[in-house]
Amino acid sequence: GENVEQHPSTLSVQEGDSAVIKCTYSDSASNYFPWYKQELGKRPQLIIDIRSNVGEKKDQRIAVTLNKTAKHFSLHITETQPEDSAVYFCAAYSGAGSYQLTFGKGTKLSVIP
Amino acid sequence: DGGITQSPKYLFRKEGQNVTLSCEQNLNHDAMYWYRQDPGQGLRLIYYSQIVNDFQKGDIAEGYSVSREKKESFPLTVTSAQKNPTAFYLCASTPQGQGAGYGYTFGSGTRLTVV
Numbered sequence: 001g002e003n004v005e006q007h008p009s010t011l012s013v014q015e016g017d018s019a020v021i022k023c024t025y026s027d028s029a030s031n032y033f034p035w036y037k038q039e040l041g042k043r044p045q046l047i048i049d050i051r052s053n054v055g056e057k058k059d060q061r062i063a064v065t066l067n068k069t070a071k072h073f074s075l076h077i078t079e080t081q082p083e084d085s086a087v088y089f090c091a092a093y094s095g096a097g098s099y100q101l102t103f104g105k106g107t108k109l110s111v112i113p
Numbered sequence: 114d115g116g117i118t119q120s121p122k123y124l125f126r127k128e129g130q131n132v133t134l135s136c137e138q139n140l141n142h143d144a145m146y147w148y149r150q151d152p153g154q155g156l157r158l159i160y161y162s163q164i165v166n167d168f169q170k171g172d173i174a175e176g177y178s179v180s181r182e183k184k185e186s187f188p189l190t191v192t193s194a195q196k197n198p199t200a201f202y203l204c205a206s207t208p209q210g211q212g213a214g215y216g217y218t219f220g221s222g223t224r225l226t227v228v
Contacts, residue, residue: 046216049216
């Protein structure tokens with residue numbers, strides 16, 4: 001089955017700096033890669049996603065890049081703000097059999113004012 | 114809650130008691146999922162269902178049971194066989210799109226505590 005590794009597990013940045021979270025996946029058939037943000041005690045919410053036919057996608061301060069050859073994808077947050085503090089999860093979707101998302105273990109991002 | 118509702122928000126279970134967590138969606142999604150989240154941990158899949166009257170075990174199904182009698186509903190029962198059920202439980206749904214992949218919509222969660 002699919003295996004998703006996420007790094008780092010914790011990340012602290014100064015307000016205004018950039019944050020980068022990296023994930024690797026094992027199944028070359030995976031074709032959809034969403035990112036979720038979870039605030040304390042709340043449900044995960046989809047913030048950005050990318051499909052395997054695209055190398056990069058941006059939405060204001062958030063961007064995701066995908067390297068299919070190396071089987072890794074990354075979340076980039078620029079000009080971080082205190083409200084970006086949360087746990088971020090990456091995930092990979094394998095259409096070959098399981099039809100479900102496999103999640104990374106999460107990264108706790110703290111933005112220091 | 115964006116089309117998928119979990120209830121109750123908080124639930125307390127006594128030792129040896131079965132409890133049922135409700136998950137209802139009005140998004141017309143085919144697939145539904147149950148995840149367990151422990152403090153500071155990631156999401157672990159308990160059960161999932163891709164069609165009515167069919168469901169599959171996830172990574173940690175022992176001590177849990179589900180049913181999928183209606184497309185909109187996917188209740189989770191935490192049985193007395195689950196020895197450490199205290200956790201945050203999340204239900205999710207997604208369009209069936211096999212091979213295409215879609216993001217999950219999550220419910221707001223149920224926090225279960227053993228007393």
